[in-house]
Amino acid sequence: MTKRSSETANGITPTAKNTRRRGGTPLIIAGSVLVAVVLMMALVSVVWTPQSPTATNAVNRLASPSAEHWLGTDGLGRDIASMLLVGSRVPLLVGLGTVGVGFAIGVPLGILAAMTDRGAGTWVMRGNDILQAFPALLLAIVLAAIFGPSTVTAVIALGLGLAPGVARVARSGTLQVLSREYALAARAAGRGPLFLAIRHVLPNIRGILIVQATVGFAIAILAEAALSYLGLGTPPPAASWGRMLQDGQAVLHNAPLTILWPGLAVAVSVLGFNLLGDGLRDRFDPRMEVSR
Amino acid sequence: MTTSAIAPLLRVENLSVHAGRKQLVKDISFDIMPGERVGLIGESGSGKSLTCLSVLGLLDQGLNAQGRVILGSRRAAAEEESAESQSIDLLSADEDQFSKIRGNRLSMVFQEPMTALNPLMKVGDQLREVIRLHRPRTKQVKAEVIDLLSSVRIPEPARASEVYPHQMSGGQRQRVMLAMAMANGPELLVADEPTTALDVTVQKQVLNLMAEQVERAGSSLLFITHDLGVVSELCDRVIIMRQGRIVESGSIDRVFTTPEHPYTRALLAASALETHPSTGRLLTLESSVETGATALTKVKEAASEAARSSTGTTDFDMPSIDHLADSVDGTDLVYNQSQNPAIRVRDLTRTYGKPGLLGRGRQVEALRGVSFDVTAGQRFGIVGESGCGKSTLLRLLTALDEPTSGYVDVTGERISGGRERHLRWLRETMQIIFQDPMGSLDPRMKVTDIIAEPLRNTDRAERRRRVHELLEQVGLPRSSAEKHPHEFSGGQRQRIAIARALVTKPRVLVADEAVSALDVSVRAQVLNLLQDLVDEYQLTLVFVSHDLNVVRYSCDVVAVMHNGHMVECGHSEAVFDSPRHPYTADLVESIPRLRDRAA
Known part of the structure; x- marks a missing residue:
């Protein structure tokens, strides 16, 4: 470490102060725009939709796009545009919930594992390995089978699936922080482990955690769509992109557009969060200390 | 041409x-x-x-x-x-x-x-x-x-x-x-x-x-x-x-x-750790060389002289120090022995690693039985090359690590084997300055929080007051308090680290290679500052370094470490001028000297 920093001071790379590396900016902008679009859809749907997303109309089934039905109707005569708007809420909620659950479990465990590296930490990480070996989607299916399909079950299952990865990242970040002299200085100043974790570790691993969160968000959206498609996610009649895909499958040959829109919506939102995550990683990862 | x-x-x-x-x-x-x-x-x-x-x-x-x-x-x-x-x-x-x-x-x-x-x-x-x-x-x-x-x-x-x-x-x-x-x-x-x-x-x-x-x-x-x-x-x-x-x-x-060029002159003076003939302070480099001012600083000379004459050079009753060198048969000597020391170290050993099955594990003996005392008010230097055990010794002195055997007493109280909860007093009595001024300051914290970190049970106003006081003492503007470490140069960061170390008004200050990462001119400034503050706070200083010149300048007593042993200890001048142990002689001989050729 010392050598690296003295090398920097020798002018091989200009000081962090003058030219702070601001990598990943185009990715962050592109990602933010896409995420903002999805977010807007969800917000708009709360106050207004072109038609009722749940009203069926047996006469007007599989209608082509028109002034009344912007994107046409589905097999039950429901307005696709409205369903698409309303359907954006569930993935966002699931993403938020999943990341929340995953971080609430993963971050404390990861930090704990790092700070008690010789004792309890080893056991935490081995337990983590076992959990990680278990596919999150499978866990979700099992939980749905036991408790019945619901958004909450999906969130808990996906959150549990996300937690081991988060714990791993948090642990490696914490180990890095603990190896720095300021962590030693805090110990020498008589500060306990809790203070160390909250005042030194968390702020310094914030960057990599944010990256994890965006990536986790994208995974959660995809997984929610998959679960709904399997009928294990959000139950009807609440609209959801995954369920729209499943409904559309039955009429795929007659009206391919019915699955184009939800498919596109899933793709765009996942792409958005992934781009954002990649951009943030470029900005945060290379050198944690210049990211402020 | x-x-x-x-x-x-x-x-x-x-x-x-x-x-x-x-x-x-x-x-x-x-x-x-x-x-x-x-x-x-x-x-x-x-x-x-x-x-x-x-x-x-x-x-x-x-x-x-x-x-x-x-x-x-x-x-x-x-x-x-x-x-x-x-x-x-x-x-x-x-x-x-x-x-x-x-x-x-x-x-x-x-x-x-x-x-x-x-x-x-x-x-x-x-x-x-x-x-x-x-x-x-x-x-x-x-x-x-x-x-x-x-x-x-x-x-x-x-x-x-x-x-x-x-x-x-x-x-x-x-x-x-x-x-x-x-x-x-x-x-x-x-x-x-x-x-x-x-x-x-x-x-x-x-x-x-x-x-x-x-x-x-x-x-x-x-x-x-x-x-x-x-x-x-x-x-x-x-x-x-x-x-x-x-x-x-x-x-x-x-x-x-x-x-x-004045810069060259200043650089030469600073690297040789030349002292000012009348004040005994290190000559430093003014940042304003280019503006035509003479490079050899006169800054604060008057001020410091006044400070010195008022406090007087710290005259502790220093017992005569025996210049001891390790005997050949390797019996443990107690160096710098004194009656009522600030730090007492006896038979300290530290072994890393475990003896594996069938004796195949790797064990490293970092410290192999070290005994010495540091008198209150003394400036005690520890020199040695990498791997000699000086960093291990330092971690044991500050209770950041546990010895394998032996013990450390600080102001008469045992710190080895104590639980962290019982060491609160030590964390106020003894402070550390680390080597790397970049790594020892949390990049996410404001300077005020960094400096106040060792303070416990003090209200906001008091913390603020202490932080400002210390910033002044280490020669940084008050506005520094709201900045982050990356906005400072290496020397300034080390000043912040010094401020943090002094905020609890400790009695013992341990400096681990505190100036090794700094440029020569900045090094002289920081050493001067350290000396002033040691005088002002009447600190016992333990100064660990690989740089013999720096130790010679800043310490009264120096101990030389080699292979986990202490091999020689005595007055700085005595040890460096007439080393008794062959290793010390070798070390002194190896220092690159400025004027060798010029003379």
């Missing part, structure tokens, strides 16, 4: 390096003659490394070099008009041309031999690759590799060629780097701080070896360093850079005896 009998090997003309709009190297020009050894000296940010990277075409992306860097035509190959031997402008050379030149006509030794060698390749294979690359028709490469290794005095060269870099010591790795650099008899060897990461005794060996190799191959040398002592031992000519400009250049003897 007509071509004289000897054309320069390397001619740098009006070289500038830009990073965006910022000019880092400003229009510098110099020549290097065939066989000449040139030292390029400067502090952090002076542009010396950028200069050498431009010569090698290794500048980072985003940095832009202008001007001309001409590598002269190969001396022996006047008739042989191959592209390889013609004179060439290195700044406009493409990657193809460079790959023919680098490692062949130009070669480089880096600062950190561990990272410069490929950790996954055997040493012999790495050397073989360099030879094969530029001389594909070489027969008997293996023999040549072994020759090279033995020429850099690696013991058992045949065996050494079969090991991986991590199995070698730092000094050995740097020798391998040197062997690689010299493998194809380069015309110019560029060395960027090649011995900075090494211990003094090893540094001396590597420097001697480098001089010998360069001489034998008839190469020129461009040696980049911040250490004036090293340059004076190795080079013929010296170029001094500051803020991207050359401020002075000339023969070593001339520059070091009659420096013309």
Whole structure:
């Protein structure tokens, strides 16, 4: 470490102060725009939709796009545009919930594992390995089978699936922080482990955690769509992109557009969060200390 | 200009390096003659490394070099008009041309031999690759590799060629780097701080070896360093850079005896740790050299003199200190014994690792039975090279680690084996200053929070008051409190670290290589500050360093450590002037000295 920093001071790379590396900016902008679009859809749907997303109309089934039905109707005569708007809420909620659950479990465990590296930490990480070996989607299916399909079950299952990865990242970040002299200085100043974790570790691993969160968000959206498609996610009649895909499958040959829109919506939102995550990683990862 | 009998090997003309709009190297020009050894000296940010990277075409992306860097035509190959031997402008050379030149006509030794060698390749294979690359028709490469290794005095060269870099010591790795650099008899060897990461005794060996190799191959040398002592031992000519400009250049003897530029004078004074004749304070470098003010500082001289006369130099009743050296039979001596010491250390050992099954585990004895006392108010220096156990000792002294056996008492109370909860008093009584001013300050915290970190149970107003008071004492403006560490230079950051250490008004201050990462001029300032504050707070100082000059200046008593033992201890002057233990003698002998040649 010392050598690296003295090398920097020798002018091989200009000081962090003058030219702070601001990598990943185009990715962050592109990602933010896409995420903002999805977010807007969800917000708009709360106050207004072109038609009722749940009203069926047996006469007007599989209608082509028109002034009344912007994107046409589905097999039950429901307005696709409205369903698409309303359907954006569930993935966002699931993403938020999943990341929340995953971080609430993963971050404390990861930090704990790092700070008690010789004792309890080893056991935490081995337990983590076992959990990680278990596919999150499978866990979700099992939980749905036991408790019945619901958004909450999906969130808990996906959150549990996300937690081991988060714990791993948090642990490696914490180990890095603990190896720095300021962590030693805090110990020498008589500060306990809790203070160390909250005042030194968390702020310094914030960057990599944010990256994890965006990536986790994208995974959660995809997984929610998959679960709904399997009928294990959000139950009807609440609209959801995954369920729209499943409904559309039955009429795929007659009206391919019915699955184009939800498919596109899933793709765009996942792409958005992934781009954002990649951009943030470029900005945060290379050198944690210049990211402020 | 007509071509004289000897054309320069390397001619740098009006070289500038830009990073965006910022000019880092400003229009510098110099020549290097065939066989000449040139030292390029400067502090952090002076542009010396950028200069050498431009010569090698290794500048980072985003940095832009202008001007001309001409590598002269190969001396022996006047008739042989191959592209390889013609004179060439290195700044406009493409990657193809460079790959023919680098490692062949130009070669480089880096600062950190561990990272410069490929950790996954055997040493012999790495050397073989360099030879094969530029001389594909070489027969008997293996023999040549072994020759090279033995020429850099690696013991058992045949065996050494079969090991991986991590199995070698730092000094050995740097020798391998040197062997690689010299493998194809380069015309110019560029060395960027090649011995900075090494211990003094090893540094001396590597420097001697480098001089010998360069001489034998008839190469020129461009040696980049911040250490004036090293340059004076190795080079013929010296170029001094500051803020991207050359401020002075000339023969070593001339520059070091009659420096013309005030900056050079100041640099010389600061590196020799010269003290002001009347105040006894270190001479430092004013940041305003360029504005024409004299470089030798008069800053705060009057003030400090007043401070000194009012407090008086700390006159503790210092017991006479026996100058003891380790006896040959190895019985444990108690060094610097005293009745009622601030720190008492007895039979301290620390062993890392576990004895594995069947005795196959790896055990490292970092500390093998150390006993000494530090009297209250004493300035106790501990010197030794890397791996001698001084860092381990320091961690035990500060209760950041537990000893395997033995104990440490601080102000009469046992700290070894105590639980962290019972050590609260110690965390206020004893404070530490770490080596790396970048790493020891949390980049996410504001300076005020950093300084106040050791304070417990104090209200906001009191914390604020203490922080401001300390900022003032360490010579930083109050506005610093709301800034983050990256907004400060290395020396300023070390001041912040000192402020943090003093915020609890400790009685014992432990400094771990506290000035090693700083430039010489800044080093003098920080040492002066430290001395003032030690006086003012009447601290007991334990100063750990590998730099013997610094310890000699800043400590009353010095202990020398070697292989986990303390081998000698006594008054600083006595130990350094008449060392009793052969290791101390060796250590003292190895310090690069400024005036050796000039005298």
